[in-house]
Amino acid sequence: MNRRLEIGIAGRELKKSSFAWIERLASELDLKGACFTRPDGSIRVTAEGEEPALQEFARKIERGNMFGTVENFFIRWEPADNRGFRVLVGC
Numbered sequence: 001m002n003r004r005l006e007i008g009i010a011g012r013e014l015k016k017s018s019f020a021w022i023e024r025l026a027s028e029l030d031l032k033g034a035c036f037t038r039p040d041g042s043i044r045v046t047a048e049g050e051e052p053a054l055q056e057f058a059r060k061i062e063r064g065n066m067f068g069t070v071e072n073f074f075i076r077w078e079p080a081d082n083r084g085f086r087v088l089v090g091c
Contacts, residue, residue, distance in 0.1 A: 002080035003051050004033075007061055010042035010072040018043075018064070025060060029053040032082075042072075048080045 022035050026047055031054065033047035047057055058075050 001051065002048055002082070003054055004046065004048045004078045004080045005054050005058060006076045006078065007045040007047075007058060008042060008072070008074045008076075009045075009061075009070055010040070011070040021064070022061065025057060029057050031057055048082065
């Protein structure tokens with residue numbers, strides 16, 4: 001069954017260069033979604049797909065050390081809304 005998750009990453013000196021890694025990981029796991037920087041500088045990731053792939057995606061992002069100094073990290077699970085993956089700039 002398809003699910004959707006939202007990941008929030010907040011901290012100091014967050015590296016936007018990690019977006020390419022996140023997009024590659026999503027593609028490898030056949031996930032769809034988006035990755036963008038919020039006005040407060042935090043990073044938000046949404047992804048949809050099969051639950052085991054989403055769990056692996058979340059686990060790898062949480063363990064990743066490419067973000068800088070992470071002060072807050074969350075994962076929220078939701079029903080899927082069937083969108084493609086995109087990196088959004090200026091959101």
